[in-house]
Structure formats: C-alpha cells, structure tokens
Amino acid sequence: xxxxxxxxxxxxxxxxxxxxxxxxxxxxxxxxxxxxxxxxxxxxxxxxxxxxxxxxxxxxxxxxxxxxxxxxxxxxxxxxxxxxxxxxxxxxxxxxxxxxxxxxxxxxxxxxxxxxxxxxxxxxxxxxxxxxxxxxxxxxxxxxxxxxxxxxxxxxxxxxxxxxxxxxxxxxxxxxxxxxxxxxxxxxxxx
Numbered sequence: 001x002x003x004x005x006x007x008x009x010x011x012x013x014x015x016x017x018x019x020x021x022x023x024x025x026x027x028x029x030x031x032x033x034x035x036x037x038x039x040x041x042x043x044x045x046x047x048x049x050x051x052x053x054x055x056x057x058x059x060x061x062x063x064x065x066x067x068x069x070x071x072x073x074x075x076x077x078x079x080x081x082x083x084x085x086x087x088x089x090x091x092x093x094x095x096x097x098x099x100x101x102x103x104x105x106x107x108x109x110x111x112x113x114x115x116x117x118x119x120x121x122x123x124x125x126x127x128x129x130x131x132x133x134x135x136x137x138x139x140x141x142x143x144x145x146x147x148x149x150x151x152x153x154x155x156x157x158x159x160x161x162x163x164x165x166x167x168x169x170x171x172x173x174x175x176x177x178x179x180x181x182x183x184x185x186x187x188x189x190x191x
Contacts, residue, residue: 022055026064029055074107078118081111081137082130089140096142108143112151119165120155126164134168135175 029051052061074095076088092111097103115137118124138148152175155165169175 018055018057018060023064026052026055074104075114076111078111078115081115082119082127082133085133085136085140089142092140092142098142105144105147109147112143112147116151116154119168120158120162122162126167128167131167135172139172139174 029048033048049061056064076091080088092108093099094101095104095107095111097105115134119126119130119134137143138151152169155168159165
C-alpha cells in the first residue's frame with residue numbers, strides 16, 4: 001500500500017479528475033480482474049477499460065495498471081506459506097534484500113497484511129499442518145522485527161473474537177515473548 005500511496009503522491013494534480021479516492025475505487029475494481037495484461041499501453045479487457053475510464057484520467061491508466069500488476073506478481077499467497085513455508089522462504093530472502101537484491105520490505109509488509117486477513121477471516125479454520133509453517137514464517141530472519149510484531153499484535157488482539165488463532169502462538173515461547181514485549185505486558189498481567 002505504501003507504493004500505491006507513493007504513486008498517488010507523484011501523479012496527483014489538482015486539475016485532474018484522478019485523486020486518492022478514485023485510486024482507491026479503482027483498486028477495488030482491479031480485484032475483479034485476476035489476469036490483467038497490458039500490451040503496448042493498451043488494456044486487453046474491455047470491462048476493465050470502462051472501469052478505468054470512469055475513475056481515472058486517461059493518461060494515468062496504463063502506468064497505474066503496470067505499477068499495480070508488477071507488484072502484485074511479487075505477492076505470496078497466505079495459503080502457500082501455510083502449506084509449505086520452506087518452499088517460499090527463498091522468495092522472502094530475495095524480498096528482504098539479504099541475497100544482494102534490492103530490499104522490498106513493502107512487499108513483505110503486504111504479505112504479512114494478507115496473512116493476517118486470511119487467517120483472521122471468519123471463513124478460515126486453523127489446521128494443524130498450518131501452525132508450524134506459520135510459526136516458521138513469523139520467526140524467519142527475513143521479516144523485520146517491526147513487521148513481525150505488528151502481525152503478532154494484530155493476532156493477539158483478534159484472540160477475543162476468534163479463539164482458534166491461539167493455536168498459531170501456543171507452545172512457542174519466542175512468539176509469546178514477542179507479543180508480550182510488544183503489548184508491554186508483564187508476567188501475569190492480562191489474565
């Protein structure tokens with residue numbers, strides 16, 4: 001989301017119809033089009049063109065869609081992490097910049113946001129095989145401490161509504177310690 005905000009800041013002019021609200025609406029529209037393709041600055045989906053033209057200035061459309069689709073290709077699905085963390089770990093290493101590539105902490109942050117949304121949704125049921133992969137994910141060296149703590153804190157706050165999320169953090173002292181530290185809890189407080 002940080003990158004989208006940056007794009008908006010760099011491409012917003014008061015005399016244009018395109019503004020932060022219309023960008024937001026257009027991002028919602030993009031969810032309906034999982035396979036967006038841009039060829040020679042022309043969109044190949046007529047419905048998407050109609051949506052884009054109704055919300056954005058014509059000059060902005062190709063560059064914004066290129067921007068959004070390029071970063072979306074970098075996303076790792078939460079279920080892929082929960083099913084087999086070891087398989088996606090090299091991607092996290094690349095995004096962290098620890099392999100010599102440019103760090104994409106923004107992508108890692110969005111991956112964590114999507115993980116939270118996925119496992120905290122009412123439709124998701126915690127599965128035993130997901131717990132160890134989730135724990136490996138949040139304890140891996142490729143997530144920064146602030147991103148990890150933000151994810152764990154959000155989960156801890158969600159426990160009241162969805163008790164099954166406790167399984168993700170139970171029987172792991174390191175995760176419990178991270179949550180306690182971030183929530184500024186002393187031993188015994190909050191019971």
